[in-house]
Amino acid sequence: MGATVPGQVTTEGQPAPPIRSGVDTLRSALAPVTGVLRSLEVDTRLFGMVAALALIWIGFNILSGGTFLTSRNLWNLSVQSASIAIMATGMVLVIVSRNIDLSVGSMLGFLGYTMAMVQGVWIPQTLGLGLEQPYTWILTLLVGIVLGAAIGGLQGFVVAYGGVPSFIVTLGGLLIWRGLIFRYAQGQTIAPLDTTFQMLGGGTVGTRVGALGEWPSWTLGLVLCIAIVYAQITSRRRKGRYGFPVRPMWAEVLVGAAACGAVLGTIWVANSYPLPPNVAAQYAQEHGIPVPPGGLFIPTGVAFPVVIMLIVTLVVTFLATRRRFGRYVYAIGGNPDAAALAGINVRRTIMLTFALIGSLAAVSAAVQTARLNAAVTSLGVQNELDVISAAVIGGTSFAGGIGTVPGAILGAVVMQSLRSGMVLLLVDSPTQDIVVGLVLVAAVGLDAVVRRRVS
Amino acid sequence: MITQATATPGAAPQRVPLVELRNIQVAFGGVRAVAGVTIDLYAGEVVGVVGGNGAGKTTLMRTLSGARPPDSGQILVNGQPVTIGNPRDAKALGIETIYQTLALADNLDAPANVFLGRELEAATTLDDAAMESATRKVIGRLNPNFKNFKTPVLRLSGGQRQAVAIARAIHFNARVLIMDEPTAALGPAETAQVHSLIRQLKSEGIGIFLVSHDIHDVFDLSERISVMYHGRLVETVNKNDVTTDEVLGMIILGKPPTKLTRQELAELHG
Numbered sequence: 001m002g003a004t005v006p007g008q009v010t011t012e013g014q015p016a017p018p019i020r021s022g023v024d025t026l027r028s029a030l031a032p033v034t035g036v037l038r039s040l041e042v043d044t045r046l047f048g049m050v051a052a053l054a055l056i057w058i059g060f061n062i063l064s065g066g067t068f069l070t071s072r073n074l075w076n077l078s079v080q081s082a083s084i085a086i087m088a089t090g091m092v093l094v095i096v097s098r099n100i101d102l103s104v105g106s107m108l109g110f111l112g113y114t115m116a117m118v119q120g121v122w123i124p125q126t127l128g129l130g131l132e133q134p135y136t137w138i139l140t141l142l143v144g145i146v147l148g149a150a151i152g153g154l155q156g157f158v159v160a161y162g163g164v165p166s167f168i169v170t171l172g173g174l175l176i177w178r179g180l181i182f183r184y185a186q187g188q189t190i191a192p193l194d195t196t197f198q199m200l201g202g203g204t205v206g207t208r209v210g211a212l213g214e215w216p217s218w219t220l221g222l223v224l225c226i227a228i229v230y231a232q233i234t235s236r237r238r239k240g241r242y243g244f245p246v247r248p249m250w251a252e253v254l255v256g257a258a259a260c261g262a263v264l265g266t267i268w269v270a271n272s273y274p275l276p277p278n279v280a281a282q283y284a285q286e287h288g289i290p291v292p293p294g295g296l297f298i299p300t301g302v303a304f305p306v307v308i309m310l311i312v313t314l315v316v317t318f319l320a321t322r323r324r325f326g327r328y329v330y331a332i333g334g335n336p337d338a339a340a341l342a343g344i345n346v347r348r349t350i351m352l353t354f355a356l357i358g359s360l361a362a363v364s365a366a367v368q369t370a371r372l373n374a375a376v377t378s379l380g381v382q383n384e385l386d387v388i389s390a391a392v393i394g395g396t397s398f399a400g401g402i403g404t405v406p407g408a409i410l411g412a413v414v415m416q417s418l419r420s421g422m423v424l425l426l427v428d429s430p431t432q433d434i435v436v437g438l439v440l441v442a443a444v445g446l447d448a449v450v451r452r453r454v455s
Numbered sequence: 456m457i458t459q460a461t462a463t464p465g466a467a468p469q470r471v472p473l474v475e476l477r478n479i480q481v482a483f484g485g486v487r488a489v490a491g492v493t494i495d496l497y498a499g500e501v502v503g504v505v506g507g508n509g510a511g512k513t514t515l516m517r518t519l520s521g522a523r524p525p526d527s528g529q530i531l532v533n534g535q536p537v538t539i540g541n542p543r544d545a546k547a548l549g550i551e552t553i554y555q556t557l558a559l560a561d562n563l564d565a566p567a568n569v570f571l572g573r574e575l576e577a578a579t580t581l582d583d584a585a586m587e588s589a590t591r592k593v594i595g596r597l598n599p600n601f602k603n604f605k606t607p608v609l610r611l612s613g614g615q616r617q618a619v620a621i622a623r624a625i626h627f628n629a630r631v632l633i634m635d636e637p638t639a640a641l642g643p644a645e646t647a648q649v650h651s652l653i654r655q656l657k658s659e660g661i662g663i664f665l666v667s668h669d670i671h672d673v674f675d676l677s678e679r680i681s682v683m684y685h686g687r688l689v690e691t692v693n694k695n696d697v698t699t700d701e702v703l704g705m706i707i708l709g710k711p712p713t714k715l716t717r718q719e720l721a722e723l724h725g
Contacts, residue, residue, distance in 0.1 A: 242588040322580040327563075331571055334560035341522055341558045342572035343543035401562035 040251045045395050045447075049410045056414065060421035067424055071272035075300065077413070077420050078270070079202045079371075082305035083364040084383065085412035088390035089316040090357030092408045093326070095391055096333040097353055098400035099159060099166035103173030104361050104387050107151060108380030110177040112365035115144040116190035116375030119197055137197040144362035151177070152358015156351035166354075174384065181377050191374035201371030202303035204276070207283045210304045210370070214271050217301035221267035225260040232256055270306075271299040305367045309409070312363060316356070317405045329353060333401035389436070390415055393443045414439075471534040473498045473662040474519065474550070474631050479528035481514050488514040490686040491528070496631065496662040501653065502691075503673035504666045506683035507706055512666045513555070515683070516633045519664070520552035521545035532631075543572070549630035553637055555666075557620040561609035565601075566590040568608055569623045593622045597652060614645040621649070625656065632656065635666045650676060670699050670706075684709030 060068040067073060087104050094101050119140040124131045155173050159166045192198075199210040212220060232252060239246050247255070274280065280296040283289075289296065320326035328349045331339040340346050364383075369375045394411030396403030418439060422432045472495040481489040489511040496502050504512045518525040521542040530537055532548050539545050545552070559568050566586040575582045575589070587604055594601045598618045608616055617640065624632055634653070638646040653663060653676050667673050673680055674694060682689040682705040690711040692702070700720055701712040708719060 238584040242584050244584065244587065318580075324574050324576075324581065327567060327571075327574060327581060331560040331563060331567070334562035335558070337556075338558035338560050339571070341520075341542050341552070341554065343521075343541065343546060344572050401560070 039248060040255055041247055042255065043404070046404070046407060046410070049394070049407065049414070053410060053414055053417065056417050056421065060417070060424065064421065064424045068421055071269050073420065073424070074269050075273040075303065077416055078266075078306045079303045080420065081413045081416040082202075082303070082309040083367045084386045084390055084416070085309050085409045086312045086364045086367070087357065087360050087383070087387045088394070088408040088412050089312055089405045090353070090360040091387050091391040092394070092396050092403045092405055093316070093320060093329050093353045094166075094357055095388075095396045095398060096401060096403045097329045097350055098333050098336065099350065099353070100388070101152075101155070101166065101170045101173075101354065101357050102384050102388075103155065103170040103177060104357060105380040105383035105385075106174045106177035106181075107148065107358060107361040108365045108368065108383055109181050109377070110151070111144050111148050111362045112369040112379045113181050113185055113190065113375045113377075114147060115140045115362070115366060116193060116369055117184075118143050119194045120190050132194060132196075134196070136194045137200070140194070140197060141200075141362075141366050144366055145359045148358040148360070148362030148365075149355045150358070152361065153351055153355035155358070156354025159354065160347035160350040178381075181379075185375075185377055187377060189374050189376045191372075193369060193373050193375075197366070198370050198373055200304055200308065200366050201368070201373070202305045203371055203373070204279050207279060207286060209275060209279065209300060211270070212301040212304070212307065214299040214301055217267050217271055217299070220302060220307070221264050224263045228259045228263070229256055267302065270302045273300045274298060275300055305371070308363060308367060312360065313405060313409055316360075319356075320405055325349065325352065330401055335401075386412075386415060389440050393440060395447065470497060472496060472531070473533065475529075475531040475534075476515070476519060477529040477531065479515060479518055479525045479530075481511075481518060481523060481525055487686050489518070489525070492683065492686075492688045494681045494688065494691060496664060498630070498662050499657055499660045500679070501657055501663045501665050501677040503677035503680040503694075504664055504683065505668070505670065505673055505680060505702065505706055509685075510683040510706075511686040512683050513635055516552070516635060516664060516666055519545065519550060519631075520633055521550075522552075546573075546627065549628065550633070551624035551627065551629035551631070552633040553620050553624050553635065555635040555639065557616055559608050559616060559619060562607050564607060565594065565604050565611075565619045565622075568619050569593070569626060571623070573627065589626065590622065593626045594618055597621055598648065613640045614642065614648075617641060617645065617649070621652065629661060632661055632663045633666070634663060636668065637665070638667075638669070638672060646672075670702055674699055674702075682706055 057069060087108070091101060091104070119136050120131075123129050123133065123136055123139065151173075155166075155169050158164050158169045162169075195205045195208065198205055199208060202210040204210065211217075232255070236246050236252070246252070275283070275298045277295050280298045281291060283298060284291045284296050320329065328339065328344045328346075331342070331344060332346055332349060336346060361380075365380065368379060372379075390412035391403065391408045392398070392411070393414055394404070394407030394409070396408065415436060418436055419432055422435065427435075475493075475495040477493050478491045479489055479493070480487070480491055492511070492515055494502065494504070494515075504516065506512050514523065517523040518528075519530065519539065521539045521544050524540050530539055532550075537544075537548060539548070539550075542552075560571060563571070566583065566589075569590045570586045575585045577585070591604060594604075598615065601615055601618055603611060603615070608619055611619070617637070621637070637653075638649050641649065650672075653665070657663060665673060665677055677694060679691055679693055680697070680702060681691040682702060684706065687709070689705045689709055692705075692712065697712055700723060701715060703723055704710065704715045704720055705712065707723065708715065710719075
């Protein structure tokens with residue numbers, strides 16, 4: 001707004017005409033689109049983010065000479081986004097209730113280290129049950145999730161019942177949990193991990209692959225499509241029972257088709273990515289499959305970290321939109337006094353949001369350690385910044401009360417797309433940080449401008 | 456002090472008050488915001504609670520709505536002593552409050568606000584359609600022009616927001632209603648709507664505490680008027696026994712009408 005263009009006189013009291021008229025032009029140009037969106041009852045913000053993501057993808061694809069939009073790159077992008085996206089779903093609820101959690105990166109490191117100890121030392125040696133048991137992975141994961149909920153809940157308890165600002169409590173947590181890793185690990189790396197546990201990271205061990213494979217992936221896609229259609233039908237029925245207006249049929253079909261198309265398209269991309277040649281060759285050898293000239297094409301399918309992210313997204317979205325807990329989180333964010341006067345247990349609700357993000361940090365820790373096949377002391381360093389950025393780019397407002405889980409997932413994908421695209425373009429790491437930082441500020445700034453115009 | 460009850464017009468002398476607040480005290484730090492106040496309310500009656508800024512009206516009402524439990528004193532509902540430790544307790548006793556600030560979650564829509572803390576559920580999930588349906592009914596009764604059931608209440612007009620706050624209070628079959636400055640932010644037409652609503656609720660047997668700065672509102676609507684001054688109750692008077700000037704004198708000078716001199720009353724207009 002402060003930029004002075006030659007020949008243009010800016011005086012105080014004249015509110016920056018170029019930006020206003022720019023926004024107006026944009027709005028009038030988009031008017032037919034928003035009209036259609038209204039009858040589709042699609043979230044305009046979410047639609048805008050999808051459009052922005054599409055632009056980023058197409059831009060990088062052109063700049064990289066067609067290497068960005070390959071199944072290989074997109075598959076890797078999905079796996080790299082997953083661990084941040086998982087935590088971002090919880091961060092949405094924390095920020096919506098007017099708090100912040102700066103400790104997720106350190107919690108992730110601490111929990112990852114603990115889970116490595118559980119599967120590498122405590123189960124096999126302390127309990128004397130031996131390595132590579134069939135239950136090792138799930139027991140490890142459960143211990144991590146419970147411990148994560150406990151330490152997250154502890155921080156939430158201090159915030160909610162102790163009255164200490166969450167910024168301070170979790171800043172302390174950032175130092176404490178990281179410090180504890182060094183205490184216990186004494187700088188050591190714990191590796192290797194349980195081979196089944198490693199599948200959670202989406203990597204390969206011999207011929208075992210941390211992904212669904214071809215037909216289970218298609219089945220997953222089909223199940224999701226059925227769920228989408230089922231949700232549409234029940235929603236229409238419910239509204240119809242009370243005589244509320246429903247979407248016109250063409251809009252309903254279009255929304256359903258778009259959603260199912262996106263799901264099946266994603267599955268198709270994942271199935272277009274073949275296993276690495278050596279893994280495929282070994283698999284062929286073990287199963288007595290003849291290898292055709294030019295190599296064997298075995299689809300990888302949807303990676304397990306992405307499956308986990310999907311489950312987390314569904315669970316947290318359900319909590320946020322269909323349960324009292326979520327309603328209370330948003331009410332507290334909108335007006336904490338009103339929430340208390342309505343009889344809501346504000347303290348308990350806030351504590352639970354922190355317990356939730358703690359358990360999600362454990363899930364992300366499992367994904368990251370499994371992918372590395374090791375627990376290192378630097379695990380999760382600066383992840384809190386990525387997680388908060390994902391939530392904020394995804395439309396979560398620091399003023400509280402506003403933010404969605406799908407938005408945060410998109411935010412995580414946008415961030416990872418920028419990084420991954422710049423890696424393809426051989427942009428160095430400091431420049432990547434600068435770009436991501438600029439995008440973060442610009443996204444929130446643009447959002448603020450649009451929001452002011454709307455209200 | 457209970458003898459006040461016999462002065463209630465239209466109420467049989469032996470009737471038990473709907474609500475009694477006995478010797479209520481509230482202190483903030485060293486400041487005695489409410490210093491031993493006793494008032495009561497009968498079914499189908501409006502009691503105006505008036506006083507200057509900082510007189511303790513809102514604090515007194517907050518002890519009844521559960522927002523700030525009293526430090527000492529007794530609350531009786533239908534003659535039975537009760538403990539109101541939080542807003543939930545008050546609502547369970549049929550005591551609903553319309554706060555001056557409205558206490559709405561601005562980011563949520565009207566149905567979510569009306570049912571805040573008392574959501575309807577289908578199995579274990581929120582039944583938004585049922586809540587919207589019920590909200591349409593209750594708000595339709597207050598304001599037939601109300602259409603925005605899906606927008607955050609932030610985007611509604613002052614009158615519409617007021618309607619949401621009132622709907623929340625009356626939907627759950629309140630027996631006692633506390634209205635804190637219900638018309639302070641409203642235009643003339645909306646004020647008239649609230650007045651007719653108060654009369655209607657009264658005729659349905661609901662007891663209403665009406666907290667207001669506006670003497671004329673209070674004279675219009677209430678049977679009795681309790682005047683507070685610096686945390687104390689000056690007196691509860693029968694509306695028909697006093698003039699607006701006398702009530703004004705009570706509010707400004709903190710003296711009961713019998714002790715107000717002619718000169719003091721004249722100076723009010725000075």
